[in-house]
Amino acid sequence: MRFRPEQHIRRPGEFRTVREQGRRFDCGAFTLWHRRREGAVDRPRVGVVASTASVGAAVQRNRAKRRLRELFRQHQDLLPAGTDLVLVARAAVNRLDYPALAAKFADACRRLSSTPHA
RNA sequence: GGCCUGGUCGUUGCUCCGAGUUCUUUGAUCCCAAGGCGCGGGUAACGCCGCGCCCGAUAAAAUUCGGAGAGGAAAGUCCGGACACCACAGGGCAGGACGCUGCGCCAGCCAAAAGGCGAGCGCAGGCGCCGUGUUUCAAGGCACGGCGACGGACAGUGUCACAGAAAACAGACCGCCCGGUUCGACUCGCCGCAAGGCGGCUCGCUCAGGGUCAGGGUGAAAAGGUGGGGUAAGAGCCCACCGCGUCCCGCGCGAGCGGGACGGCACGAUAAACCCCGUUCGGUGCAAGGCAAAAUAGGCGGCUGGGCGGCCCGUCCAACAGCCGCGGGUAUGCCGCAGCCUGCUUCACCCGCGCAAGCGGAGUACACAGGCCGGGUCCGUCGCAAGAUGGACCCGAGAGAAAUGACGACCGAAUCCCGCGCGAGCGGGAGGAACAGAAUCCGGCUUACCGGCCCCAAAGCUAA
RNA sequence: GUCCCCAUCGUCUAGCCCGGUCCAGGACACCACCCUUUCACGGUGAGAACCGGGGUUCGAAUCCCCGUGGGGACG
Numbered sequence: 001m002r003f004r005p006e007q008h009i010r011r012p013g014e015f016r017t018v019r020e021q022g023r024r025f026d027c028g029a030f031t032l033w034h035r036r037r038e039g040a041v042d043r044p045r046v047g048v049v050a051s052t053a054s055v056g057a058a059v060q061r062n063r064a065k066r067r068l069r070e071l072f073r074q075h076q077d078l079l080p081a082g083t084d085l086v087l088v089a090r091a092a093v094n095r096l097d098y099p100a101l102a103a104k105f106a107d108a109c110r111r112l113s114s115t116p117h118a
Numbered sequence: 119g120g121c122c123u124g125g126u127c128g129u130u131g132c133u134c135c136g137a138g139u140u141c142u143u144u145g146a147u148c149c150c151a152a153g154g155c156g157c158g159g160g161u162a163a164c165g166c167c168g169c170g171c172c173c174g175a176u177a178a179a180a181u182u183c184g185g186a187g188a189g190g191a192a193a194g195u196c197c198g199g200a201c202a203c204c205a206c207a208g209g210g211c212a213g214g215a216c217g218c219u220g221c222g223c224c225a226g227c228c229a230a231a232a233g234g235c236g237a238g239c240g241c242a243g244g245c246g247c248c249g250u251g252u253u254u255c256a257a258g259g260c261a262c263g264g265c266g267a268c269g270g271a272c273a274g275u276g277u278c279a280c281a282g283a284a285a286a287c288a289g290a291c292c293g294c295c296c297g298g299u300u301c302g303a304c305u306c307g308c309c310g311c312a313a314g315g316c317g318g319c320u321c322g323c324u325c326a327g328g329g330u331c332a333g334g335g336u337g338a339a340a341a342g343g344u345g346g347g348g349u350a351a352g353a354g355c356c357c358a359c360c361g362c363g364u365c366c367c368g369c370g371c372g373a374g375c376g377g378g379a380c381g382g383c384a385c386g387a388u389a390a391a392c393c394c395c396g397u398u399c400g401g402u403g404c405a406a407g408g409c410a411a412a413a414u415a416g417g418c419g420g421c422u423g424g425g426c427g428g429c430c431c432g433u434c435c436a437a438c439a440g441c442c443g444c445g446g447g448u449a450u451g452c453c454g455c456a457g458c459c460u461g462c463u464u465c466a467c468c469c470g471c472g473c474a475a476g477c478g479g480a481g482u483a484c485a486c487a488g489g490c491c492g493g494g495u496c497c498g499u500c501g502c503a504a505g506a507u508g509g510a511c512c513c514g515a516g517a518g519a520a521a522u523g524a525c526g527a528c529c530g531a532a533u534c535c536c537g538c539g540c541g542a543g544c545g546g547g548a549g550g551a552a553c554a555g556a557a558u559c560c561g562g563c564u565u566a567c568c569g570g571c572c573c574c575a576a577a578g579c580u581a582a
Numbered sequence: 583g584u585c586c587c588c589a590u591c592g593u594c595u596a597g598c599c600c601g602g603u604c605c606a607g608g609a610c611a612c613c614a615c616c617c618u619u620u621c622a623c624g625g626u627g628a629g630a631a632c633c634g635g636g637g638u639u640c641g642a643a644u645c646c647c648c649g650u651g652g653g654g655a656c657g
Contacts (some may be wrong), residue, residue: 010519072526
């Protein structure tokens with residue numbers, strides 16, 4: 001399953017929309033915001049955030065964002081079409097091993113699919 | 119001191135490049151939104167429709183294969199430069215930076231050349247300070263090592279707290295010494311019956327005067343040092359050595375050094391205080407900056423000087439001039455921006471010709487070809503070795519909420535534990551790789567850091 | 583990314599330009615005592631800091647250099 005450039009959320013306005021109108025799941029090592037775009041049928045999109053204060057220096061920030069993007073790439077078929085995600089990294093992202101992160105992410109995907117957004 | 123920054127394999131992703139296939143759009147630097155010309159049609163109008171001609175830059179998406187893809191510090195942003203714009207940038211003032219000498223190197227820059235500048239780096243040397251050793255009463259000398267933002271303190275100004283008698287063209291105080299007067303004590307002589315008086319020696323004290331600066335617990339620093347002579351006491355007052363200053367001579371490319379004569383001490387510290395001298399620097403920074411749809415149009419509307427970004431001068435462009443605006447949307451797209459140069463190619467713009475499309479010239483991109491530069495692999499030569507050098511082949515990061523990864527397996531350094539061995543070590547197990555992520559580029563400095571390899575020096579051990 | 587600025591008691595600040603008078607001053611807070619039946623107010627008193635390292639200097643919060651940590655501007 002590929003991860004295409006048009007699946008990136010890049011604009012500050014889109015980030016703001018997801019975080020103001022979407023819902024939040026606390027997944028321990030990261031925070032997941034999600035929002036369904038009305039009438040959209042294209043693939044789910046994602047934006048990744050890693051701040052210096054919560055994650056650390058540039059190496060840690062880049063590594064956290066890569067791992068979160070990889071989570072989305074491998075599990076994006078669990079998400080309904082037209083879903084926008086914002087993943088906010090915390091310090092534990094780089095400490096947990098990958099299967100634990102994948103389990104948390106898959107669980108969050110199933111929960112947001114079972115509780116459809118208004 | 120130099121060099122290097124774990125390895126192999128598998129599955130699956132990301133960015134860029136090349137080749138192929140498929141599909142649609144074909145007209146094209148983001149979208150609404152359209153290549154140009156001619157003829158005809160249509161429309162409120164047009165970029166719409168049809169036909170013909172001409173030109174064109176070589177595009178977009180999906181997919182397959184192949185190739186490439188973080189550092190020695192990519193970091194801090196402390197310096198220097200390239201590059202871009204402000205006028206390829208002028209004079210002065212202000213302000214900043216740098217500062218022993220000689221030679222060499224260095225990203226680059228200036229110059230016709232010779233040559234010069236350059237953040238800094240290296241080698242050799244000079245001077246100063248510190249440490250150790252030696253010699254010496256000491257100062258000083260010599261040897262070795264370390265450190266130095268190392269121009270100038272007789273151009274000027276400022277500051278030097280506390281302590282201390284005194285803190286900056288020195289001399290007030292204590293003290294020491296001298297002689298004088300008054301007073302007192304002791305003693306001697308003379309006069310007097312006595313009280314006492316007069317004169318003298320010595321000592322002390324007080325007072326006024328003079329000499330002197332050796333000494334005065336201090337202090338970071340006390341106005342040449344040590345020793346001797348000398349003196350009433352003392353003092354470069356005099357002498358020797360050392361230090362200092364001026365002059366002369368000699369040596370050295372030079373910083374400076376050595377010697378001699380004279381002076382007779384007049385010269386405190388601080389310039390990472392102001393400052394002076396010499397050299398040098400215009401400002402802003404890739405978020406610099408440039409480009410991105412016609413026609414109406416030598417048009418309409420608005421503003422009045424503007425630029426040289428610290429200040430002044432001066433100068434430049436000008437007043438028929440310059441600047442801004444002339445549909446909407448979008449933190450828009452593209453270039454700058456991916457080793458360099460040359461050739462080839464040729465959108466725009468420019469020049470010439472043509473009624474016009476266009477044609478010819480010149481000319482920027484991608485691609486292609488060649489050369490140079492850098493890196494990798496293989497081979498040869500040299501070297502004890504890290505490595506150097508020659509040839510062949512291959513390659514040359516470029517993102518933009520920001521690619522260069524994720525996961526797994528194996529090998530694996532440091533370190534720890536167990537067993538064996540006199541010992542070097544051997545076997546097994548645990549353990550699992552530092553600092554850290556390009557953002558216009560190059561050079562330097564600084565800071566962070568697991569380890570590995572090599573060279574040089576010294577000491578110890580072993581062997582000869 | 584590029585370019586600037588700042589750092590002093592628990593908090594807000596003075597001192598820095600031009601070094602000594604600073605074992606660093608003030609306000610609020612905290613603590614102790616007094617006042618009050620008690621609390622508050624008030625009074626008295628005490629504790630408490632120069633971001634780290636190096637250098638210049640006799641002497642550094644102040645001057646210079648290198649770091650660390652904050653903050654800001656530029657589309």
